[in-house]
Amino acid sequence: MSTIPREGIKASEPLRPEPATVLDVITETPNIKSLRLAFDDESLMQSFSFLQGQVGQLSVPGAGEATFAIASPPSQREYFQFSVMKTGVVTTAIHELRAGDRVAVRAPMGNTFPTDDWKGRNIVVIGGGIGMAPLRSLFMYLEDHRDDYGGLQLIYGARTPKDVCYLDDCRQWEAGSDIDFVTSVDT
Amino acid sequence: MKFIAAKKIPDLLGLLARDARVWAPLVPEDSADTLLFLPWEPGAEVDLERFTQVSPKKLVMPGSEPLFSFSYSMAVDCERLEIGDARGVPGAGGASDADGAGEAPGAATVLFGARACDARSLTVLDALFGLEPGEAYNDPLYRARRAALTVVTLACTSCDAACFCSSWAEGPASTEGSDLILYPVEGGYLARGVSDRGEALLVLDIWEESEQPLPELAETDRVPFGTLNTKLLEIFSDMDFWERATERCVSCGYCTYACPTCYCFNIFDEMRGSRDGERCRSWDACMFYLYTLETSGHNPRPTIAHRYRNRIGHKFSYYPENQGTTLCTGCGRCIRGCPVGLDIRDVLRGAGER
Numbered sequence A: 001m002s003t004i005p006r007e008g009i010k011a012s013e014p015l016r017p018e019p020a021t022v023l024d025v026i027t028e029t030p031n032i033k034s035l036r037l038a039f040d041d042e043s044l045m046q047s048f049s050f051l052q053g054q055v056g057q058l059s060v061p062g063a064g065e066a067t068f069a070i071a072s073p074p075s076q077r078e079y080f081q082f083s084v085m086k087t088g089v090v091t092t093a094i095h096e097l098r099a100g101d102r103v104a105v106r107a108p109m110g111n112t113f114p115t116d117d118w119k120g121r122n123i124v125v126i127g128g129g130i131g132m133a134p135l136r137s138l139f140m141y142l143e144d145h146r147d148d149y150g151g152l153q154l155i156y157g158a159r160t161p162k163d164v165c166y167l168d169d170c171r172q173w174e175a176g177s178d179i180d181f182v183t184s185v186d187t
Numbered sequence B: 001m002k003f004i005a006a007k008k009i010p011d012l013l014g015l016l017a018r019d020a021r022v023w024a025p026l027v028p029e030d031s032a033d034t035l036l037f038l039p040w041e042p043g044a045e046v047d048l049e050r051f052t053q054v055s056p057k058k059l060v061m062p063g064s065e066p067l068f069s070f071s072y073s074m075a076v077d078c079e080r081l082e083i084g085d086a087r088g089v090p091g092a093g094g095a096s097d098a099d100g101a102g103e104a105p106g107a108a109t110v111l112f113g114a115r116a117c118d119a120r121s122l123t124v125l126d127a128l129f130g131l132e133p134g135e136a137y138n139d140p141l142y143r144a145r146r147a148a149l150t151v152v153t154l155a156c157t158s159c160d161a162a163c164f165c166s167s168w169a170e171g172p173a174s175t176e177g178s179d180l181i182l183y184p185v186e187g188g189y190l191a192r193g194v195s196d197r198g199e200a201l202l203v204l205d206i207w208e209e210s211e212q213p214l215p216e217l218a219e220t221d222r223v224p225f226g227t228l229n230t231k232l233l234e235i236f237s238d239m240d241f242w243e244r245a246t247e248r249c250v251s252c253g254y255c256t257y258a259c260p261t262c263y264c265f266n267i268f269d270e271m272r273g274s275r276d277g278e279r280c281r282s283w284d285a286c287m288f289y290l291y292t293l294e295t296s297g298h299n300p301r302p303t304i305a306h307r308y309r310n311r312i313g314h315k316f317s318y319y320p321e322n323q324g325t326t327l328c329t330g331c332g333r334c335i336r337g338c339p340v341g342l343d344i345r346d347v348l349r350g351a352g353e354r
């Protein structure tokens, strides 16, 4: 447990989220938006670190707090990203957010992938739909540490072509010569 | 040994209440059959015979409490997000005698008349929440309440058919979690300090000396745990067993709410007007369908059998594996209070024999 970073969370106040600002909103699919955020406290933002696959709690005060995977890689220091499917009270409020709006975040939490144990091996990452959120962070981490691993393959499925999340990333992965990228849609 | 006559118990409570809020087994106004840990006031008559229906865990984890207040507007040019302090929130853990409410974090509190199982359950929760910085999962509100709590335990010289604390080595003789223990004897109670905080109470000018020996303590039913923790993993997929075992359960959640060791909670916002609100948490229970309902509509624990299996698995397999102790102290409340008479011991014995 001690290896899991918790820098975004003040030890004295783990239940209290830290104010953060929405830097950018990306509409991924008809019901998924990605939000890029930064903590308002600059020193907190500088020390903020997490491991690929960890999650955070995003609050829209008044609507509540919900859990989302951190979809950006640990190497991204300018912002951290959540990709949110609209389903209920909190996620609907999140979908109404615009750049400049302020929210509150508790992160990082939860566990990571045992990426150290995978070193030297061929890695196949398989994901679908919004389940890609933590895998985007993972896959980008693997790309950041490309030399530590053998072949990198990403198999990504979605229900329909319009439900494919991270289209820009997909184009890059497709174009990348040392990545094997496979997409599939149900209909 | 220190001794106090039964008729002087109200005087002892009065002394304790000078520096702290005292919670003791009391009969609520409107319900003679009920016994709950409630704030004691002079004149209130404590019941040191019967068992309380709901555990005293609310004193370290209130049924519902605000975590902090906020003032928020989403629009860019409007008021900024401010996250306030829970301690300023009206009703922030402030004692009301509604069951489930406890004390504000850090307020000196005495739990009077806990049984050995109740006192020990606090140490079982400490294993999860930790008491010191850097330990376990830091829950500052739990820790503040825990540090301000003095536990005066009433040793059990009798028990009922639902009790099963003798399943653990020390049973009713356990001193874990207690600061002071009162032993019922002829005419009153012998008192033994367990911690420094308990010893300090023994200097109060109320105790007499007595030569009476410590009484024989109760001997309860025993559930043989043996290798139950691994057995429960083996029969995890044996849905036939779990369905039969839980045929009667109606998923009401009483067992988890009455339990001294269940600690699950949910977090939500309560608004006062359109801008100001409080982030709150309330007890939750794995016996509820919504507890694991995923947003997609999928529920990994769709039936009562799945949910009860989690309750048993968490208490007797996963928690022991992760925290080194069973998440149960044998208080028997879930057995006494279950509306359909489901007895957790039958399920545990049944699992052991599987």
Ligand SMILES: Cc1cc2nc3c(=O)[nH]c(=O)nc-3n(C[C@H](O)[C@H](O)[C@H](O)COP(=O)(O)OP(=O)(O)OC[C@H]3O[C@@H](n4cnc5c(N)ncnc54)[C@H](O)[C@@H]3O)c2cc1C
Pocket (backbone or CB within 6 Å): A055, A064, A066, A067, A068, A069, A070, A083, A084, A085, A086, A087, A088, A089, A090, A091, A092, A130, A133, A134, B290, B293, B294, B295, B296, B297
């Ligand atoms: C570890 C983890 C990581 C996650 N990562 C992501 C992620 O990266 N991206 C993402 O989009 N999601 C993620 N989720 C899921 C996300 O947390 C949920 O979608 C979110 O909490 C929903 O919150 P809400 O307030 O919008 O929905 P709610 O309002 O709570 O509603 C959720 C669903 O329950 C139903 N519901 C609500 N209340 C009731 C009721 N009383 N009775 C019956 N039905 C009811 C609603 O109709 C809806 O279908 C993750 C979840 C976990 C646990």
Ligand code: SF4
Pocket (backbone or CB within 6 Å): B248, B249, B250, B251, B252, B253, B254, B255, B256, B287, B334, B337, B338, B339, B340, B341, B342
């Ligand atoms: S109290 Fe009884 S009926 Fe209610 S959830 Fe527990 S076992 Fe089921």
Ligand code: SF4
Pocket (backbone or CB within 6 Å): B256, B261, B262, B263, B264, B284, B285, B286, B287, B310, B311, B312, B314, B315
């Ligand atoms: S998971 Fe169930 S049994 Fe375990 S603490 Fe929570 S409510 Fe109690």
